[in-house]
Amino acid sequence: MLPSSVRNSLILLRANTSVWERADRFSRALNAARPYGNTMLAAVAASAARYPNAAAVVTAEHRVSYSRLWRGSNALARGLRDGGVGSADRVGILCRNSPMFVYALLSGAKLGVDIVLLNTAMGGAQLADVVRAE
Incomplete structure (x- = not known):
């Protein structure tokens, strides 16, 4: 088995x-x-x-391959880690639908952080409430 x-x-x-x-x-x-x-x-x-060269994320403006997505999310995760972010932390992602959202999501997962998805349609007061609550 x-x-x-x-x-x-x-x-x-x-x-x-x-x-x-x-x-x-x-x-x-x-x-x-x-x-x-x-x-x-x-x-x-x-x-x-x-499939390193296959499209992982496609928008009207961008086409990101799987290998580029993997390398880019590694670089972002390293930058966050070097900035002091660790697995015990909570990270908020405030991003419109774009490749950067996917980079941020993967980077957070690689670091093992708790990810809080923040809605770009929220106003400042609503975002502040969510950040305080989470």
Whole structure:
């Protein structure tokens, strides 16, 4: 019987897998996802390993590949960590729908922080209330 973490990773990785896919690509994806268990980070890590040049985020103005998304979120996570943010912290994300939102979300997940999503439609007083409450 496979450990549940391995079984969950295999289930996650089988999504969008063709029987004709090269074994080395599948192996790279499994190895990249393993440290993150059955999480969003595992899915993005696996996709970055399998399809580094494929589009991960597409908007009218931007096309961000999986590898660029992974590297960019690593850089942002390092910057936050170097600024003193750690796993015991709570980080608010106030961002319109854009690639930066995804970078911020992944960076927070990599650091293990609690993420509070803040609505850009809120006024200053409402945002202050949410920040105080969270």
